[in-house]
Amino acid sequence: MQYKIEDSIKISIDTLTTGMFVTAIENTERVNLSNAGRVSSSPAINKLHQSGVKFVWVDKKLSDKNCKIKPVHTVTTPQATALSMEKPVKPKATSRVANQKKAKKLVAEAKGLTNRLINQTFDGKIIEIDEINDWADELIESALIDADALSCVSALRQKDQYLLEHSVNVACLLVTFGTYLGLDKPTLKQLAVGGIIHDVGKIQVDDAVLQKPAKLTPEEFEHIKLHQVFAHELIANIKGLDTISRDVCLMHHEKLDGKGYPSGLKGDEIPLHGRMTCIIDIYDALTADRCYKNGMSSAEAFKIILSLTPFHLDADLVYKFINCIGVYPVGSLVELSDGRVGIVWSSNSSQPLKPEVKCFYSKKYKRFVDIVYIDLKTSKLKIESAISPSSLKVDSTPFYD
Structure with missing residues (x-):
């Protein structure tokens, strides 16, 4: 059975625990949706480690209530995902x-x-x-x-x-x-x-x-x-x-x-x-x-x-x-021209239509993506539209930290 991962959260394999419901795994930058299911034992996690899996997507609603899910908050290289086609911008100091x-x-x-x-x-x-x-x-x-x-x-x-x-x-x-x-x-x-x-x-x-x-x-x-x-x-x-x-x-x-x-x-x-x-x-x-x-x-x-x-x-x-x-206030959600969604992270008084955006989700692929900070002053991307949190249909709260 194939599982959609639009409501799933990407986490490091190091934070995967028993009781979590895995909807997808990432191995050599390829996402595999055929391994969905609840993690039942530590040996199952070890097997994923041995297979070279670095990241997994887990569904919070289908996981045990006591599971502590920590979204990936790392800036990756352009090769980490097909969505990251530019040099990532380092997060704020x-x-x-x-x-x-x-x-x-x-x-x-x-x-x-x-x-x-x-x-x-x-x-x-x-x-x-x-x-x-x-x-x-x-x-x-x-x-x-x-x-x-x-x-x-x-x-x-x-x-x-x-x-x-x-x-x-x-x-x-x-x-x-x-x-x-x-x-x-x-x-x-x-x-x-x-x-x-x-x-x-x-x-x-x-x-x-x-x-x-x-x-x-x-x-x-x-x-x-x-x-x-x-x-x-x-x-x-x-x-x-x-x-x-x-x-x-x-x-x-x-x-x-x-x-x-x-x-x-x-x-x-x-x-x-x-x-x-x-x-x-x-x-x-x-x-x-x-x-x-x-x-x-x-x-x-x-x-x-x-x-x-x-x-x-x-x-x-x-x-x-x-x-x-700002036309796009700090803290508001926007969709970029490549389909990624992010939080307006810092304003740009000289070019108000080109703030810095903290991207965390893709509407195009309907999944969370590696976090990257994009300064639109130096990027070919642009803001496609402002979006309301309710229209996104995924929880953006963890990404405001």
């Missing part, structure tokens, strides 16, 4: 690894902070802003040192943590955009705090409406809009909250034509930080998986955001935001 670990820690801390904030607010407790301020200082430092590392970490999502992740991502994007616009550190700090608390009013929205996997009725949409009214009351319990943070929370659904909510502000009544948050809130919501929809690619989200100018969103700021995070 260890500083990127360290910065990404720090960014991951910051994002995890932010989710914890947001969760505590939600719980304390729900219980009617007075909230001290000091802990969030300390986190905001670290976030700004991380963004200034290595914005790509922060963007790559914040791009990772889990479907069951939308409210937490949305708040953290809005905070990160506000700091990134604010830095691009040249805003000072005290303002960046207030933007970060505002991003963390901006959706706090949703804790008082009916869960049945908030999690409804279908189009809302007009009555349900009016109920959702009440989260901004609830926010007015809730943030009164946050001691030491600055004006900008408060505005970020209360203005992210306002529109330039006055048709937004809760206050129906128009034009210059919405300050810069309010306009920034309107753009970022929509962008992050569009690119996230929700209970009622799959997240879209950055390119698709940009089209929708541009269609909302100039009546709802500030056109000049929208173009600056796109320039800031």
Whole structure:
């Protein structure tokens, strides 16, 4: 029986253990699909070693639950696979690894902070802003040192943590955009705090409406809009909250034509930080998986955001935001002209259509491939399209490290 390996993970033969379900083996750069099956004993693994097998593909779903599968994270020579037709680019220096670990820690801390904030607010407790301020200082430092590392970490999502992740991502994007616009550190700090608390009013929205996997009725949409009214009351319990943070929370659904909510502000009544948050809130919501929809690619989200100018969103700021995070933002998924799929690993301000891409999968051959970093500035390849994680149908999460 032949097995497809599109959902399989390539691992080194050295990490193969009993209980894993092998869908293919690689011997002398040739992939053999006829050896599929569960590894039942150590002698079976030894036999593969003796046969010169270096890599195998394993199906995580069909393997024993206690199996620890480690994807191959090595850069190989062009001869290692028919897909690698160019000289591989070395991965980023260890500083990127360290910065990404720090960014991951910051994002995890932010989710914890947001969760505590939600719980304390729900219980009617007075909230001290000091802990969030300390986190905001670290976030700004991380963004200034290595914005790509922060963007790559914040791009990772889990479907069951939308409210937490949305708040953290809005905070990160506000700091990134604010830095691009040249805003000072005290303002960046207030933007970060505002991003963390901006959706706090949703804790008082009916869960049945908030999690409804279908189009809302007009009555349900009016109920959702009440989260901004609830926010007015809730943030009164946050001691030491600055004006900008408060505005970020209360203005992210306002529109330039006055048709937004809760206050129906128009034009210059919405300050810069309010306009920034309107753009970022929509962008992050569009690119996230929700209970009622799959997240879209950055390119698709940009089209929708541009269609909302100039009546709802500030056109000049929208173009600056796109320039800031890039046509293909760091952390987003793209397909190259040779069929490979990768993560946009670092940006290129002088040539935004030619970032560095960390390739790990082939849509053409429907399998994971050896990881290679391709700098499109020096490659004949180009980006064919931006793709959403949901359309890829394989898990890209392990390759963000």
